[in-house]
Amino acid sequence: MEPGHEVETHAAADATPLPMPVVALGAPAPQPPFTESSTADPQPFVPTAVSLLRAIAAADGPWFPARFAAAVSVPRDSLDEPLTELRVAGFVRVAEWVRGVGQGYAITPEGATAAADPAVLDLLSRPAVEHAGAAVPAPGPGAGSADPEPQETDLALTPPIVVPVLLMANALWFFVCAVWGIRWGLTPARVLTEGHRDVLHRFGAVSGTDLIAGEWWRLLSSCFVHIGLLHLVGNMFVLAMMGPLAELLWGRGRLLLIYLISGLAGSSLAMALRPDSILAGASGAIWGIQMSLFAWLFAFRHHLPADLAADWFRRMFVVFVLNVSLSFLDGVSWEGHLGGGVAGFLVAGLLNAVRFGDPQRRGTAYGLLALIPVLCVVGVAAVMDANGTPGWRRLHLRLESERGASEALARQQKLRAAQVEYNAEIAWRLAELSPERVRPFEWRALVLLGRTQRPGEKVSEFHQRAEALKGVADALVTCATRESSGDEAFDRHRERVRACAVARARAMGLLLGLLETNGPPPEAAMDAWRAARAEADQSFKNLGAR
Structure with missing residues (x-):
């Protein structure tokens, strides 16, 4: 996010957790609250969720981890895990980012009530293995009473659902295409290695002539068609490796949105630049997921330990370089990869604005999210005529030549029939x-x-x-x-x-x-x-x- 604009609504309104695991949060005994002006105890201070919650609740305005760590003489990185648990629980939210100081935090209404509730503080003081799936007492008007009303809050990470469904959908559709190809007379070896153009086209692949015929739905259906078993396995392997993490970070609905818009954008750019080929595969959508991870890391790098963020970036960059090199192999659409990757990064940024922006920014982000698919389709339509991109000019010349040859053949056949008569x-x-x-x-x-x-x-x-x-x-x-x-x-x-x-x-x-x-x-x-x-x-x- 842009410096100075990184704001967030209550975390309770967004159940998608941050990627850091909920771990033990320190000593079982609660610590007294600290502020930047407090004097540190003689004993070394161990930051816990309870001590940070009290410190944030006592702060007048935004609370900055960097200033707090300097005041109590602890490493700044030691505050990351307790802060993550407080954000997941919805007790604190992201506030303003200040140059030279870093990211600020503020207490939420739920956090303010929890800071005065001994039952909640006691639960936060326990190790994570004891309270990860326990019932967290919900702070309410009777905070501090001996018998608060309990409320179930599952802090455990939810298993992915969208990614397995996408994996099964792609595999099932490939199986259907393979069975149909064998029924049409193709050998199993041909079906599993390269397929057949007519079979691929029948089941959703796209080419420029399809768009001329008005079959725009193929821009999306082509993302579920694969040219051979190796193509399918390669794409599904990458999706299985990156997809669960992306679903954890973004949530199920947002991940599906990234997948579909990225796939549409990849197909659109590929058809805009190379309409004379037949396009199939989920590579554009998968590139969108990959770039959404970069977008997430860029937006939330301040919430991760520096060494963890750097290591994560290095690993992702290696994967990125490998995927870029594969994009320029014969038979691979680099245009589809580029379109999907750019769209995935943009959609991810807009989703962050929807999640954490103020109402005005959320409204703008919603509008841009709706506009991206429209721009993809309109962009292809704008270059489809005979004066468009070189690919479309070549396609129109070929179609005109084929049309002329077809008309000549039809005239020849008609003349032959007239001569026979x-x-x-x-x-x-x-x-x-x-x-x-x-x-x-x-x-x-x-x-x-x-x-x-x-x-x-x-x-x-x-x-x-x-x-x-x-x-x-x-x-x-x-x-x-x-x-x-x-x-x-x-x-x-x-x-x-x-x-x-x-x-x-x-x-x-x-x-x-x-x-x-x-x-x-x-x-x-x-x-x-x-x-x-x-x-x-x-x-x-x-x-x-x-």
Whole structure:
């Protein structure tokens, strides 16, 4: 926290304990209260929870451990354990931090009442093994009476719940993916080593094309999908090592919030910079948990012994360096790690402001916590167009190329289908109506029409032949009337075929009318038939070789 702004509400309102264990708190006999102006006893002073509680209660304003330790001639570090127990019990709270003096503390209303309650002081004077799970008398209005009302307060650390649930959820989802992959025909070895892109995508992995399709939920679901057993075991091992400590420090709800927001932020940054890859894994969320431990250590370093804080920082820094080096291996998304780590650190800082800040700071922190997921999604959306990050530009170019190839293939398939239909339905009908096939029949019909007496059987024969040709022409008109094939030359040829069929059908219709007349047909009707024949022949001439 920033110097000068490190304040805290009553510890009783936040059940999440600090990481230091509750240990024996000194001699069983209560010590008299001390202030900075007190004179030390001849016997060496042993700081206990009781003596510090009385000293803080007697202080006028903030009580500073550094000044107290100098006044009673004890090491400053010897005050850390009793102070931790008093904070866990809710008897003291963090006050102002003063440069050159350090962190200050103040008594809470519960602590002030406890300082006057002999039963509570007696319990605090016992070794931790005796009172860790004992019933602590709750100080009340009758403080100091012989028969106070008891209240159960469990000072033992609660076991983690969120981390085991996350471990089981990730393992179970991997098992489901593996079973589905085997059902799809993948070998068990393939499923356990690298999986399959389609299976990973079906069960929640994310890529840039998914976001274009509006499947934003994949930014979070991808945090529970893993590419092979080694990927799963590596991530779950790190989560199992760091998660319980983080859950102890932050509490269950806050740890889950850090995990989910960090996972979302990691996926968002990875998709913003590398949308052309498929993303899966809980690494971003785990990096968020790791960085939340750094944030906690930075915020509460003044409450830990200096050597303990330094040793803890060194260990975490070694793990941090190892994880950074792994982030740049092939197939590992350093973008997801970076996004998750930054988000985890920021969320942790805001959670501290919510826990220990004044009302104004808590309200601001709540608003920023709600804003981080929104900014993650909006940030990805802002770079998704063709003018966005280089990754999105490459993706749009690839999608455009694939779209063009797909459209070309579709046009080719459509043209092939039209050509198959042409060969099956049009070609033979067109041949039946060609001038070479029709002209001998028309000449014989012309001779027949010129006779005064026309035999009935001949007229019937010619009538049937003309009806058959007209039927072929009408069918050809229908077959040639189709939607565009996508090929301009083919469509133009098919339209000419249709014109030929229309002209031939009209000529055959006029011929049928002439055959139904008795005697020589009218000259006007004969002229109309000759014109229709010429039009049909010209249409076929325009058709060319086809």
